[in-house]
Amino acid sequence: MAASSRPAQPPLLSGKQTTLQAQRLGEALPCLRAAYEQALGRWLGDPVLRLVGVPFITECYRSAERQNELYAQGRTKPGLVVTYKRGGQSKHNLGPPTPALDVAFRLADGSVSWSGLLLSKFARLMKYADARVVWGGDWPSFKDRPHFEVLGYEAKGGDERG
Numbered sequence: 001m002a003a004s005s006r007p008a009q010p011p012l013l014s015g016k017q018t019t020l021q022a023q024r025l026g027e028a029l030p031c032l033r034a035a036y037e038q039a040l041g042r043w044l045g046d047p048v049l050r051l052v053g054v055p056f057i058t059e060c061y062r063s064a065e066r067q068n069e070l071y072a073q074g075r076t077k078p079g080l081v082v083t084y085k086r087g088g089q090s091k092h093n094l095g096p097p098t099p100a101l102d103v104a105f106r107l108a109d110g111s112v113s114w115s116g117l118l119l120s121k122f123a124r125l126m127k128y129a130d131a132r133v134v135w136g137g138d139w140p141s142f143k144d145r146p147h148f149e150v151l152g153y154e155a156k157g158g159d160e161r162g
Ligand SMILES: [Zn+2]
Pocket: 092, 100, 101, 102, 144, 146, 147, 148, 162
């Protein structure tokens, strides 16, 4: 049977991925968790968006040790710079409960996407759900589009970059 003759199937998370989602969401600050759940509900309730991809949390709490590993990337280790924060300086290092989480999308073919267009659509839903939610894609210098955080919970780092 040709793929085109099948009705469009929405992308789904596997059982293991669903368990991991619950675990990561459980690390989030309650207001961030509530905003994510509301945004996810609206996304999955949209007849078009739900067929494009399903949002999932790639990371919430991050240990200072893991933060230092990420900081080394693009500096003393190969790869692109992904953060400007050392261990203890990121909002991901607070908690749990943690005032930051990162989002990606699982597409219908099983691949993972960090599409700026999808992330900006999800960001609109997150900000609508709770006005305290800040999207990393709105930052003027280092745009961190997968990143969401809640205002009012400061890590040691000082500036706002992820
Ligand atoms: Zn982040």
